[in-house]
Amino acid sequence: DVTYGWWAGNAGATNKSGKFIAAHIAHTGLIAFAAGGSTLWELARYNPEIPMGHQSSIFLAHLASIGIGFDEAGAWTGAGVASIAIVHLVLSMVYGAGGLLHSVLFVGDMQDSEVPQARKFKLEWDNPDNQTFILGHHLLFFGVACIWFVEWARIHGIYDPAIGAVRQVEYNLNLTSIWNHRFDFLAIDSLEDVLGGHAFLAFLEITGGAFHIATKQVGEYTKFKGAGLLSAEAILSFSCAGLG
Helix, strand or coil, rough: CCCCCCCCCCCCHCHHCCCCCCHHHHHHHHHHHHHHHHHHHHHHHHHCCCCCCHHCCHHHHHHHHHCCCCCCCCCCCCCHHHHHHHHHHHHHHHHHHHHHHHHHHCCHHHCCCCHHHHHCCCCCCCCCHHHHHHHHHHHHHHHHHHHHHHHHHHHHEECCCCCCCEEEECCCCCHHHHHHCCCCCCHCCCHHHHHHHHHHHHHHHHHHHHHHCCCCCCCCCCCCHHHHHHHHHHHHHHHCEEEE
């Protein structure tokens, strides 16, 4: 009953959820390899006397924003940068191996798997309970990622451009402030508010994820709703991130 054209994204994986997972794992491996390799490339050519923006530095700049590679005064040390890059390269091989296993050895359709829990993750666009189950797990991972960021900033510290140094940031969980910033998040100038928004978002996503996993589809289900459900989840997550 496939109606997707050959040009549609992931059309080749229709009714092959195992292959669909393999492609996503391999994609993650490519991203990890690019991150690790590019970080080492930038590190080998980095000159601390020249601003990062003038050296086409992308990956080092992202690490610097979360307080890696610089001391508390904002001076370059390079500590931990190479290790993080190497970890990404190792993980890229792990992801690549996982992609090969799912592509070559494991079943092409999760519905044919001998593991009952694995069969629950088969993509069925006409099954609302399947969609909400998968959606719930995605939201849980988003929530955990937000918690990691909040705790990293609180314990380790992140770079504060206002003072030009790395500092520990305690989140400001002020719901009134979060609500007032829903349309002007680009104008936020307080890291405490940024972390407060992420903490609130973590609560929303984990609560929503648990709800979607534990319950059935709510409301009327249509083909359009099913096809756009996971995409809407991503859009909602990025929109809620603006609350910070």
